[in-house]
Amino acid sequence: MALTAEQKILAARTSLMWDHPFFGSLAVQLVLVEENSYPTMATDGTHLFWNRKFVDGLKKPELVFVLAHEVMHNALDHHVRKGRREHEKWNKACDYAINGELSACGLKMPKCGLIDAQYTGRGAEEIYSLLPDEPKGGGSGGKDDPGGCGAVLPAAAAHEAEKLAKASADMKVKVRQAAAIAAKASGGIGNLPGSMQRLIEKLLAPVVDxxxxxxxxxxxxxxxxxxxxxxxxxxxxxxxxxxxxxxxxxxxxxxxxxxxxxxxxxxxxxxxxxxxxxxxxxxxxxxxxxxxxxxxxxxxxxxxxxxxxxxxxxxxxxxxxxxxxxxxxxxxxxxxxxxxxxxxxxxxxxxxxxxxxxxxxxxxxxxxxxxxxxxxxxxxxxxxx
The missing domain is CATH 3.40.50 (Rossmann fold)
Incomplete structure (x- = not known):
């Protein structure tokens, strides 16, 4: 008997908790909202909006990757750093910043995902400046997902500095908690797989303006x-x-x-x-x-x-x-x-x-x-x- 979309998401989150507790502990804190106007998934740091047809079309390892992908958008503060940048180009830049790191951690990316070694390890703003501009017009009011692995949405409008700062501060607390959970599950941060350890250390490092x-x-x-x-x-x-x-x-x-x-x-x-x-x-x-x-x-x-x-x-x-x-x-x-x-x-x-x-x-x-x-x-x- 085939699993429903809800059951597939639950199974993928459970798999993350067992195999990648850092991602899993962040994933379970997102409020699930079915929203079929989005082509794939999307997150604003608090919610995980998901499209039923998209979830039904993914194999379990791919869905696990997509959930971790959305979690990484939030962990890297992509939901508060967009500013007035163009939505689709920003999402592409964020995807390039994420997917290489997740693949190095052993997760299986869907074939449609964006990955390029020249961008792996760089920040989203840096990648954004290197990407060509998106064509004028088109789009779907900020709901498009050019990377096909789940979009990131702003936590608040660009001018709402106080709300953005709060969203960033809240996420930093969650990231530290998730890192502690992952370390405990592995018997210490030093016992994590090398790629995961480097990723967590990068996320915990203070951001210098x-x-x-x-x-x-x-x-x-x-x-x-x-x-x-x-x-x-x-x-x-x-x-x-x-x-x-x-x-x-x-x-x-x-x-x-x-x-x-x-x-x-x-x-x-x-x-x-x-x-x-x-x-x-x-x-x-x-x-x-x-x-x-x-x-x-x-x-x-x-x-x-x-x-x-x-x-x-x-x-x-x-x-x-x-x-x-x-x-x-x-x-x-x-x-x-x-x-x-x-x-x-x-x-x-x-x-x-x-x-x-x-x-x-x-x-x-x-x-x-x-x-x-x-x-x-x-x-x-x-x-x-």
């Missing part, structure tokens, strides 16, 4: 106080007059841009430039000098308070930092801090500059740990997400 790190680095490079003599320009347009920032002397930020032949994502450069511009507009920086260099300094742009910052890559060829740091030492002795936008594929770092240095690293996030460990001075942040 590079924007916050960058801002803190800029803030720490200066001594400031508030003054009514220099109002904050950002709020004047809204009718609010708030005090601006007064620094002890000129706060001069130097931005190095690696303009070698290395491939970089213009979108990442734009996000980086936006953060620098934001700090400039806030009054946190009085002057910005942007240096474009490959093996030698190719161009220098200077921006004073009130100017609009723009980045325009000039250069090509190899990579070396020594000429940049010599140029800074000779021409910008008042530099308060230096931020270098680079992929870190270089052997010539040059001499350590006098000012504090931050490497802002773009490129494949999977290589960041190794590349950043080779830097002889300065601190590094990854711009991958």
């Amino acid at each position: 590079w924007r916050a790190v960058l801002r803190r680095f800029i803030d720490d490079s200066q001594t400031r106080d508030y003054t009514w003599m220099k109002p904050n320009r950002r709020h004047i347009g809204s009718g609010f007059i708030l005090p601006g920032l007064m620094t002890d002397g000129l706060n001069h930020l130097v931005v190095g841009v690696d303009s070698s032949g290395s491939t970089f994502d213009p979108e990442v450069l734009q996000r980086f430039a936006s953060e620098i511009s934001g700090a400039f507009g806030d009054g946190s920086i009085d002057k910005v000098t942007v240096i474009y260099a490959d093996t030698a300094v190719a161009r220098v742009d200077e921006f004073e308070r009130g100017d609009e910052i723009f980045f325009n890559i000039t250069g090509g060829g190899g990579t070396a930092f020594s000429d940049t740091f010599r140029w800074i030492a000779k021409n910008v002795p008042d530099a308060s801090a230096i931020i270098y936008f680079t992929d870190l594929y270089v052997s010539d770092f040059g001499e350590q500059p006098a000012a504090p240095l931050m490497w802002a690293v773009y490129g494949d996030s999977r290589t960041f740990k190794d590349l950043s460990s080779r830097t002889p001075f300065g601190n590094a942040i990854s711009l991958a997400s």
Whole structure:
């Protein structure tokens, strides 16, 4: 006698509890809702919406994979990180981030699933920036599942920051609990299969927001106080007059841009430039000098308070930092801090500059740990997400 869809889901969840208790303990906390307007399954972190025809068409190992897939969407906070990104492209990026990891854990993916070794181990935001844009129009109001293994839905609207933060915090608690259950079932986290252990450790690792790190680095490079003599320009347009920032002397930020032949994502450069511009507009920086260099300094742009910052890559060829740091030492002795936008594929770092240095690293996030460990001075942040 064939099992009903409800019975198949129950059997798959039970199988996860026995064979993969980390996924199973998260799966049983989702509220099951039959919703046949969705083509496969979908989750918003709280519910698991499922389509009867889709469940009926899956074999048990495939259904086990799909349940674990939906659980991973939530564990990785995909339901709170979408922002204003396009639904189908975001779902594809999230699927690529998940499916390689699940396959490594021994789960059997349905043939329609998305998997590509070049994306496995990368974050969804990084993968999203690498994928081509989806065609305009079409879709089904955010209900499509281009990966065929279950979609992820936002826990709240993009502007509802408080609800999204709560959903993320709640999920982090559940992930820690699930990790403890998995460890206990295996006699300790160290006794878990290698792929599962690495996956859980990745999920438990704190997420670093590079924007916050960058801002803190800029803030720490200066001594400031508030003054009514220099109002904050950002709020004047809204009718609010708030005090601006007064620094002890000129706060001069130097931005190095690696303009070698290395491939970089213009979108990442734009996000980086936006953060620098934001700090400039806030009054946190009085002057910005942007240096474009490959093996030698190719161009220098200077921006004073009130100017609009723009980045325009000039250069090509190899990579070396020594000429940049010599140029800074000779021409910008008042530099308060230096931020270098680079992929870190270089052997010539040059001499350590006098000012504090931050490497802002773009490129494949999977290589960041190794590349950043080779830097002889300065601190590094990854711009991958």
